[in-house]
Amino acid sequence: MPPAAERPAxxxxxxxxxxxxxxxxxxxxxxxxxxxxxxxxGQIFGAGPIPPEWTDLVARIHDPxxxxxxxxxxxxxxxxxRDAAAMAAFFETEPGRSIVARELAAREAMLSPDxxxxxKEAAAVAMAASDPRLDLLRRxxxxxxxxxxxxxxxxxxxxxxxxALLDGxxxxxxxxxxxxxxxxxxxxxxxxxxxxEWVYAFLLKAYEDVPDADIEALIAxxxxxxxxxxxxxxxxxxxxxxIEISRTLGLAAAHYMTTRQI
Numbered sequence: 318m319p320p321a322a323e324r325p326a327x328x329x330x331x332x333x334x335x336x337x338x339x340x341x342x343x344x345x346x347x348x349x350x351x352x353x354x355x356x357x358x359g360q361i362f363g364a365g366p367i368p369p370e371w372t373d374l375v376a377r378i379h380d381p382x383x384x385x386x387x388x389x390x391x392x393x394x395x396x397x398x399r400d401a402a403a404m405a406a407f408f409e410t411e412p413g414r415s416i417v418a419r420e421l422a423a424r425e426a427m428l429s430p431d432x433x434x435x436x437k438e439a440a441a442v443a444m445a446a447s448d449p450r451l452d453l454l455r456r457x458x459x460x461x462x463x464x465x466x467x468x469x470x471x472x473x474x475x476x477x478x479x480x481a482l483l484d485g486x487x488x489x490x491x492x493x494x495x496x497x498x499x500x501x502x503x504x505x506x507x508x509x510x511x512x513x514e515w516v517y518a519f520l521l522k523a524y525e526d527v528p529d530a531d532i533e534a535l536i537a538x539x540x541x542x543x544x545x546x547x548x549x550x551x552x553x554x555x556x557x558x559x560i561e562i563s564r565t566l567g568l569a570a571a572h573y574m575t576t577r578q579i
Contacts, residue, residue, distance in 0.1 A: 485571020
């Protein structure tokens, strides 16, 4: 743990948390998690009935309050010694304030499969037409390390889930940790392609009405010391959240899978 002088005051981290509208993002992630839990149930229980205990467990794991506390704790630790005030200030004022609001609205809209498909189709059209906006978005994606960080996070979460299945005895006696790691790396190309498609669809939708000058301001902030520190802190904090959720889900799934095999 860093010395007290290097630890951000809880209110400083909370200010960043609120400025980025992370409580709203957590709500979206919670709903996404519930949907994924239903999909997992089909894999675990097949055509049989889904035990209400599973549904309740998935809801507890993705409880917004629990997720918010986990993420805020991680973010507070990751912001140690960083200029949290400068980070919050950008997103408490224009254009940062409007940008994060549009991002949240786009995330909420894309919870709908139809909205997500429409956004992906619009992005495909923009790419086919070499829309000039894409160059601006690529600069932001590179500055914020959006695709690489999301790919790494997805792979880390998958690894945590599969290792939990292994630890819970659900992958068979012959499976090793090396096998799990190899399986995860084998998914990298697919994850990268899906992530790239989703990121461009999301950003084109979120920033559809955002002036180029505002995106330039976002890029400039992201490339600043405070912006780079914020990117690192957010990536690390979300990574910790996803890994914790994935491992908990994996252990729960392993319990049900091994119980059904007896």
